[in-house]
Amino acid sequence: MTKKSKFNTFIFFILSILSICAYYKVPCIFKKITHLPCPACGLTRAFNEIKGFHFINAIKYNILSIPLLLIFIYFLYLNIKDIIKKENKTFDRINYIFNNYYKLIIFMLILSEIINIIKEV
Secondary structure, three states: OOHHHHHHHHHHHHHHHHHHHHHOOOOOHHHHHHOOOOOOOOHHHHHHHHHOOOHHHHHHHOOOHHHHHHHHHHHHHHHHHHHHHOOOOHHHHHHHHHHHHHHHHHHHHHHHHHHHHHHOO
């Protein structure tokens, strides 16, 4: 198994677990352990608001909801483009983003955590 296929399998596994937890409304493990809201607290409610085109309400639930939606749409577009061109550059793109924008990602997670603590989610 190549490094790329291992990574893709890992990402699929994590997304599957998170989807199952969200569907069955499993309590947040981070919150159970630390008694603090995690940076992702409120994302399920935020995405439900986005489905109804209530973007302001989505931001009120979690500030990361709109950026995550835009990133998802961007990667979906790139993956469809890769499928059409029969290329596999997804791993390279994700690696590039994490290597070049990790400070921004960490800042956004910390900001979301601070906002969730202030809101007492």
